[in-house]
Amino acid sequence: MQVFIQTLVNGLVTGCLYALIALGYTMVYGVLKLLNFAHGDVYMVGAYIGYFVIQWFGGPNHLSIPVPLLIVFMLVIAGLGTGVLGVAIERFAYRPLRDAPRIAPLITALGVSFVLENTVLLLFGGFQRSYNTTDFISDTNGIHIAGAHIDSVEIMIVVLTAVLCYGLVQLVDRTTLGKSMRAVASDREAAEMLGINVDRTIALTFFIGSVMAGVAGVMSGLEFQTISATIGFLAGLKAFTAAVVGGIGSITGAVFGGIFIGMCEAFSLSYISEKYSDLIVFGILIATMLIRPTGIFGRRALQKV
Amino acid sequence: MPQIGVDEWVAQSGERRDQGTGWRRVLYELDTRVAWWQRLALAALLGVAFGLTTNNVNLLTVGFTCLLYAILSLGLNIAAGWSGLLDLGYIAFVGFGAYGYALFSSTALGTGGSGGVHLAAFISIPIVMIAGGLVGVLIGLVALRLEGDYLAIVTLFVGQAFVEIVNNVDPGTLGGVNGIYSLDSLHGFSGNVSTPRGLYFVALIVVAVLAWLLHLLDTSRTGRAWRALRDDPLAASAMTIPVNKLKVMAFSFSAAIGALGGALFAAQQGSVFPTNFTESILILIFACLVLGGAGSIAGAIAGGIIVWALEQMLASPTDAGYLFYGLILLTLFLRIRPLWKFFAVLAGIIVFGFVAHAIVGAISSSATAGHPGSSGWIGSAVKNWVIVPHDAIGYGNILFILVIVLVLALIRVEGTARLLLVVPTVYLAACCWESRLIVNPAITTQIMLGVILIVTMAARPNGLLGTRRVEVV
Numbered sequence: 001m002q003v004f005i006q007t008l009v010n011g012l013v014t015g016c017l018y019a020l021i022a023l024g025y026t027m028v029y030g031v032l033k034l035l036n037f038a039h040g041d042v043y044m045v046g047a048y049i050g051y052f053v054i055q056w057f058g059g060p061n062h063l064s065i066p067v068p069l070l071i072v073f074m075l076v077i078a079g080l081g082t083g084v085l086g087v088a089i090e091r092f093a094y095r096p097l098r099d100a101p102r103i104a105p106l107i108t109a110l111g112v113s114f115v116l117e118n119t120v121l122l123l124f125g126g127f128q129r130s131y132n133t134t135d136f137i138s139d140t141n142g143i144h145i146a147g148a149h150i151d152s153v154e155i156m157i158v159v160l161t162a163v164l165c166y167g168l169v170q171l172v173d174r175t176t177l178g179k180s181m182r183a184v185a186s187d188r189e190a191a192e193m194l195g196i197n198v199d200r201t202i203a204l205t206f207f208i209g210s211v212m213a214g215v216a217g218v219m220s221g222l223e224f225q226t227i228s229a230t231i232g233f234l235a236g237l238k239a240f241t242a243a244v245v246g247g248i249g250s251i252t253g254a255v256f257g258g259i260f261i262g263m264c265e266a267f268s269l270s271y272i273s274e275k276y277s278d279l280i281v282f283g284i285l286i287a288t289m290l291i292r293p294t295g296i297f298g299r300r301a302l303q304k305v
Numbered sequence: 306m307p308q309i310g311v312d313e314w315v316a317q318s319g320e321r322r323d324q325g326t327g328w329r330r331v332l333y334e335l336d337t338r339v340a341w342w343q344r345l346a347l348a349a350l351l352g353v354a355f356g357l358t359t360n361n362v363n364l365l366t367v368g369f370t371c372l373l374y375a376i377l378s379l380g381l382n383i384a385a386g387w388s389g390l391l392d393l394g395y396i397a398f399v400g401f402g403a404y405g406y407a408l409f410s411s412t413a414l415g416t417g418g419s420g421g422v423h424l425a426a427f428i429s430i431p432i433v434m435i436a437g438g439l440v441g442v443l444i445g446l447v448a449l450r451l452e453g454d455y456l457a458i459v460t461l462f463v464g465q466a467f468v469e470i471v472n473n474v475d476p477g478t479l480g481g482v483n484g485i486y487s488l489d490s491l492h493g494f495s496g497n498v499s500t501p502r503g504l505y506f507v508a509l510i511v512v513a514v515l516a517w518l519l520h521l522l523d524t525s526r527t528g529r530a531w532r533a534l535r536d537d538p539l540a541a542s543a544m545t546i547p548v549n550k551l552k553v554m555a556f557s558f559s560a561a562i563g564a565l566g567g568a569l570f571a572a573q574q575g576s577v578f579p580t581n582f583t584e585s586i587l588i589l590i591f592a593c594l595v596l597g598g599a600g601s602i603a604g605a606i607a608g609g610i611i612v613w614a615l616e617q618m619l620a621s622p623t624d625a626g627y628l629f630y631g632l633i634l635l636t637l638f639l640r641i642r643p644l645w646k647f648f649a650v651l652a653g654i655i656v657f658g659f660v661a662h663a664i665v666g667a668i669s670s671s672a673t674a675g676h677p678g679s680s681g682w683i684g685s686a687v688k689n690w691v692i693v694p695h696d697a698i699g700y701g702n703i704l705f706i707l708v709i710v711l712v713l714a715l716i717r718v719e720g721t722a723r724l725l726l727v728v729p730t731v732y733l734a735a736c737c738w739e740s741r742l743i744v745n746p747a748i749t750t751q752i753m754l755g756v757i758l759i760v761t762m763a764a765r766p767n768g769l770l771g772t773r774r775v776e777v778v
Binding site: 034035092093096097100101103104105106107108111113114117118119121122123135137181216233237240241244248275278279282283285286289290293294 | 391447450451452455457458459461462463465466469470473584588591592595599608696702705706707714739742746748749751752754755756757758759762763766768
């Protein structure tokens, strides 16, 4: 029972992180019909920004400000940094290719991913770095349920993900920006003719998606501690799976898919085999795609964003 | 030939623009007069001449790998170029071919490091190709239910799953992370191909034969049907084209050629490892195809050769220097017109550098104490021009960021401001190159490759030799 609940918690926490990254994939796919392969690397950059914020305020052992304030700073700075990065990527790499054949922006996305990953390698080296979270956030506090333990970082991840997702849904459903995003998603040309600023809408979509990735980067740094220049690819791939399993283009789908993938991974890690956990996740993806080629929420969600 | 429904003058003006003037005209004339088999023969002759005259073993190996990438991108071209199926799992077929060859040419299937299966290459490679084609049929059948990007995603996972499988399943036979090693060289008919020159010629023959067969396929009914499928599957099926059959066929042909490439790769390397078949290699193959021009046989071959040649040049610091400065000069020359402005900018860059170097040197002598990373005549030419401090790493990192920002700014500004901005940008890029980029050739290669991909896609979304085509939305 203890193992079961602990696995459930682990699955939920990783699932939340995947969900946050998947939101960026799904939103960008909604408005541009583009698989943004560079998104995983944006997440990685977010994790690095968080690391340097810790160093900036004196390092894990000699923090010059209170821990809650530090976390707020990390989230805000990383979110803004990756948001600006996402907008820059859209502006300079994808916008010139709006009317090019479909394969061209895809290759550009691969190129951007290459450049981001190797730039980080060049600037900060190939070795792993650690947040050393346990030095400033004790991992013994938190909640105990039936022998399983949920520490404060994990609680924060789940709560923050829930808040962000709720905010995003409200944004898409209730605001003018959300309305124009939905309009661009359903028909870009028609939206442009109706006076919607398409460029601005797409840029803002990239901004929001990248902020989510940056926040996910910081939180995964706090939770798993080690970061390196290559963490983006696999995390991006898993998040991508999440977006697809949920039905790419659908926000609910991305969140559900993220948590689903997180659970699958956690349960196969603790109950089946560590070696095959990635393979199981990919197998689930392929099976889902074959049973429901548009993902679980793909058809029902008419509002594709 | 004027197009139907288009004003005659407009139609002819398009034709005139295609013909161009001056040397472009000459090229155009040549281009229309030379038949495809003459081009193929000419290219093959050039290949043979290279193979016979070169005695440098490294160059021959580079030549082999160039041709290997040409084979791989020819295979990918069938699925991704002609039929428009975005197959991101292609690398799994390559890996399948390589592992298949390895199993049939090593002690892997034997017990205790002896025995095993040792087939002649002319038996094992066809087996591997047919088996690869059958796997392609399987994946193709799976892919029938999926469209467009969903296909890309599922195939991407097929590629990822392949690496996981060879890493984890049956380590006794497949070797896990250690792979399979000490493979037989290509052998058969009591002959044995193991020298770089021999391998080069094998690859050359394979490329030539493939190009010939693929050209026949391209101009056949099947080839036309594939292109119809790519442009509009719905319209194609309305015209009674068997869409499903063609999709499966495209997958299996592409897989068979991928497996052939994989087998040749395994034979040349003499070993196979899971890391040989990761996504970054797939990206490299896609880069070959897309740079050369998806859908064009000549483009796929040229792309393979160019990309690998670039990769090799970037790996050696001297050649990388030529490439870096050469590309900058070429870009400036092509983009800055009229000619006197180009020379003015060039002179501006040179003077700017010497002045900056003199000023900084006068303020602090340690700021210019470092040595440029380039050796040879480039190194001595730029020694008193670029600013390289004693401890160059941190300085180079800041410069790198600065250069990226400047280049992005360059794209935004127009006219005289752009000309003025070019001068410091190029100079700082040179400083960054000499102090930081050239020190880490492996990372620099990857960055340059990514940049080349992005720039090529922005400048020519259809590749170097690809034809422009209208997308029906």
